[in-house]
Amino acid sequence: MYKAYVAVEGGHVIEGRGRVPGTTPGELVFTTAYTGYEESLTDPSYEEQILTFSYPLIGNYGVRESRFESDRVHPSGVIARELTDEIVEWLSDEGVPAVDQLDTRDLVIDIREEGAMQCGIAVGEDVTEEDALEQLDACKEMSEHTDIGSKVSIEQHVTHNESGSGPTVGFIDCGAKGSIIDSLVERDATVEMFPHDATAADISAVDPDLLFVSNGPGDPENFETAESLVEQFLGEMPIAGICLGQQVVANALGGDTTKMDFGHRGVNQPVRDLRTDRVVMTTQNHGYAVSDPGEILSVTQLNVNDGTSEGLDSAEYDIITRQYHPEANPGPNDSLDFFDEVLEMVTEDKSPVIAD
Missing domain, CATH: 3.40.50.880 (Class I glutamine amidotransferase (GATase) domain)
Incomplete structure (x- = not known):
């Protein structure tokens, strides 16, 4: 496992368990779907976003390519209460930073109250809160992604x-x-x-x-x-x-x-x-x-x-x-x-x- 920090708009940093190493900025959003994580993760509409799953366990029925909606994972980062080893392996193959073992209920409430927020993730053996804050600083508004x-x-x-x-x-x-x-x-x-x-x-x-x-x-x-x-x-x-x-x-x-x-x-x-x-x-x-x-x-x-x-x-x-x-x-x-x-x-x- 790795260290993991999630920095959200306003400078608040949340610590979690790192499952897939990497750093990334992205707009922090959530989905309430309790099934269909393969389809959600391969939906191109999640490009440049960090996807938080409100359902607590993601990966419980495996990963099957026949359910994919495109040829790759599109969110720039993934957050869940608990990710199974199989889905972690998939996200690792895709190079998508992933964090779990944090309170996604609080995170979803924050998004509902504050709106979709800019966010930065840092996952790795030696990462710090400052690494996540640097990613937050690099995060662009969705309207700025002109390409x-x-x-x-x-x-x-x-x-x-x-x-x-x-x-x-x-x-x-x-x-x-x-x-x-x-x-x-x-x-x-x-x-x-x-x-x-x-x-x-x-x-x-x-x-x-x-x-x-x-x-x-x-x-x-x-x-x-x-x-x-x-x-x-x-x-x-x-x-x-x-x-x-x-x-x-x-x-x-x-x-x-x-x-x-x-x-x-x-x-x-x-x-x-x-x-x-x-x-x-x-x-x-x-x-x-x-x-x-x-x-x-x-x-x-x-x-x-x-x-x-x-x-x-x-x-x-x-x-x-x-x-x-x-x-x-x-x-x-x-x-x-x-x-x-x-x-x-x-x-x-x-x-x-x-x-x-």
């Missing part, structure tokens, strides 16, 4: 399910979970996946039926190229988005987004549909939200706990977005029908609406 898209997006165009008989989806990868791709492919869609900074010409070259903006980490205002794609293809084809994708679509169409105090991260967030009054439980992982949908989009779903926007639609322009993760993994499958709704927007006899 975060390049850290989580694919580098070149990839096709999934090339022989699919369903619609062709022009998919903008801002840090997509693999389960989103799977959910579209399971419905026999062909997914033409592009980097977050793809051009309109790149997208047009595959002649898609639908533009889809994925989830991803950080401040949506740092995904300006994805915004421009939404602007350019508005009215030419239906548009959909998940999580960061909803925020990008809203910003592109005259809306606004804001940073939340501590965000939504877990698998039990209740969402109410304003049209049907149906409430579903959802999986969420985001620190920003749409504060103003603008004039084109209408709010169709709200978070039951805090009233934030969870769904935006435009019947005129064929747009559907969701702030939560309908594909879940981990979490409930209450909202899987979102993918059916998205693909149903593509019909042969629908005439495109041309934007002014």
Whole structure:
């Protein structure tokens, strides 16, 4: 075992048990999910964050690659009450500093009261509190990570399910979970996946039926190229988005987004549909939200706990977005029908609406 220190915004330092050595800065956030640690740790939306698990035991059912949402662990550091040896071995292979044997209840309460905080971790045989404080000093605000898209997006165009008989989806990868791709492919869609900074010409070259903006980490205002794609293809084809994708679509169409105090991260967030009054439980992982949908989009779903926007639609322009993760993994499958709704927007006899 190693020494371990966690320095949080304001200069407070917490001592724990070091499980994986290393030093790192990151935004300190927490998830309330009690299962799905493999999916959470491989979710690109946790890039540049230090993830605290509120559930006390992490790693109790092993590590299976088939559950991964991407090809690597994305949080820059991991904190838990107790980490099993198997998950420590995985995090060690990934080079991700890890700390346990501290009171995560107090830490989560601090985050809820103070908001997501800048943080620094130092783990090792000879580390000191000052090492953790140095990492804290080096920690940047999430909005300052202007290049975060390049850290989580694919580098070149990839096709999934090339022989699919369903619609062709022009998919903008801002840090997509693999389960989103799977959910579209399971419905026999062909997914033409592009980097977050793809051009309109790149997208047009595959002649898609639908533009889809994925989830991803950080401040949506740092995904300006994805915004421009939404602007350019508005009215030419239906548009959909998940999580960061909803925020990008809203910003592109005259809306606004804001940073939340501590965000939504877990698998039990209740969402109410304003049209049907149906409430579903959802999986969420985001620190920003749409504060103003603008004039084109209408709010169709709200978070039951805090009233934030969870769904935006435009019947005129064929747009559907969701702030939560309908594909879940981990979490409930209450909202899987979102993918059916998205693909149903593509019909042969629908005439495109041309934007002014």
